[in-house]
Amino acid sequence: MRYVVTSRNAAAESVYGLVRAVLGGEIPLRIRCWDGSEAGPPDAPVRLVLRRRRALRRLVWAPNELGIARCFVSGDLDVESDFFESLSHLERVVGSQSGTLDVDGAVKWDVIKTGLRLRAFGLPPKPPAEEIRLGGRLHSKRRDAEAISHHYDVGNDFYALVLGPSMTYSCAVWGEGVTSLEEAQTAKVDLVARKLGLREGMRVLDVGCGWGTFVIHAAREYGARAVGVTLSQAQADFARKRVAEEGLSDLVEIRVQDYRDVRDGPYDAISSIGMAEHVGQSMLPTYAKALYDLLKPEGRLLNHAISRKAGVPGRTTDKTSFINRYVFPDGELEPVSVMAGAIEEAGFEIRDVEALREHYALTLRAWVANLEEHWQDAVRLTSEGRARVWRLYMAASALTFERGSIGVNQVLAVKTSDKGKSGFPRTRTALLS
Structure with missing residues (x-):
């Protein structure tokens, strides 16, 4: 594929050549740099803008998913082409399983020479303010509360822009006729x-x-008496007002x-959605054991959770993971299988498993559309960096x-009685009627 360079000595020429060398030349890319220079096919479907030389320093110090995220969140790097298409082409970087750019010795030497020529070396830039690193024992009550606050206490008005009137932050179900x-x-x-x-x-x-x-729906439509627990004060305040x-x-x-502190069972049913x-x-x-102990015999648990493929390492606790540092x-x-195994080992009998993968893709695209439509308001309510994270x-x-x-997946399980009774109908059709 031919490409155009606006100036032989311009920054874009060096950056463009370096990106192609590191990524194997597989991305149809056009780059514009801080000095106004451009390189790459004019009709390339991926158009990146390096607004500041600092972007290169970020990547020198973190040549991985985290470095790229820091560039984007800080505004040092921007995407001017279709966002979804660009991310799809860039998935070797943004969605890489290894998380770190894997290059041979010759390419590393080219990186060093190019970095020297572009004055990209120096002390590591300060990470964007939206990045977090938690302290304390993993999954202690205090640390879990801090993690939840980081993600959910960014403003109910911001979430309303993204989630829409339902204020539901989990996979929707796009059945026939649902638009x-x-x-x-x-x-x-x-x-x-x-x-x-x-x-x-x-x-x-x-x-x-x-x-x-969900608790509002359960009470309004079914007459159930519902208790909802959250670690987010902002969510609780909003939910109480809605109720x-x-x-x-x-x-x-x-x-x-905290779910570990709920002591007022037994309950007839428990939902855990996202x-x-x-x-x-x-x-x-x-x-799983805490929820089992809170249920009556023949009580049901619905566990709705994102899953990864078996055999694929988890990335969310990786120190180079964008998701871990900025989102969750x-x-x-x-x-x-691991989730279902934990539920079974607690004493539950699993009665139904439903996969909703494609539904979540549709849900996320709808959220992105909401965010882009209300971009200026989202920035005003939080920060440009936070809006970029989302x-x-x-x-x-x-x-x-x-x-x-x-x-x-939605895993539906039951706490059977001492005599093995489940209270379930004989067919799945009857279950959902």
Whole structure:
């Protein structure tokens, strides 16, 4: 593929050649640099802008996914082409499983020479303010609360722009005839309610209740008495306001509480929707046993969680992971077999597993569209860096779901009675009716 260089000695020529050498020349790319120079095919589908020389220093000190994320979040690097298409082409970097650029000795020497010529070496730039590194014991109650606060306490108004009126931050269900995000999220919470067999007067616990969408649906549509727990004060404040506005305060209680501290069982049903990713593999036995102990005999658990493929190492706790430093600190994705195994070992009987991978890709694309449509408001409500974090995270995640690298599953389980009774209907059709 031929490319154009605006000036023989311009920065873009050197950067363009270096990028092609490092990435094997496989990305149809055009680059514009801080000095106004450009290189690469004019019609390339990927158009990157290095707004500051500092971007190169970031990559010198972190030649991996984290370095690229720091460039984008800080605004040192921008994408002027279609964001999804560009990320798709750049997946060898952004979605790399190794996380670090793997180059041979000759290319490394070229990197050094180019860096010297472009004055890219120096002390490491300070990471963007949106980056976090947690301290303390992994998955202690204090550290988990800090991790949740980092992700969720960025402003309810910001989340409202991204999530839409449902304020539901998990995979929607896009059934036949469903065209809007709001319809798809309503379909999801109703699917959970039906799988749990909710009826009037039943007592249901929602672990990681978010902004209260499921507990409100369970109370309003099924007459259930619902308790929602979250570690986010901002979420709890918002959820309580919604509950009051719906006139459901006599049926719904919202608590700021760790699932390990819930002691007021038994419950007839428990939902955990998009929360188990924060638990961590080492804590899965504790998590599953705590929920088992809170249920009545014949009580049901619906565990809705993102999963990774078996045999593929988890990346979210990797120190070079964008997700770990900027989005979900300490989050861990486990294969559905590991999650199901922990649930079974706690004493549950698994009755149904449903994969919703393609649904999450559609959900994420809808969230990205909302963010892009309300970009200026999102920046005003948080920061440009925070808005950039969410745009990169959601778009890259959508592509990852579409590729099948990760999935999302609803595992439905029951605490059988001493006599082995489950209370389940004989068919799946009857279960969902």
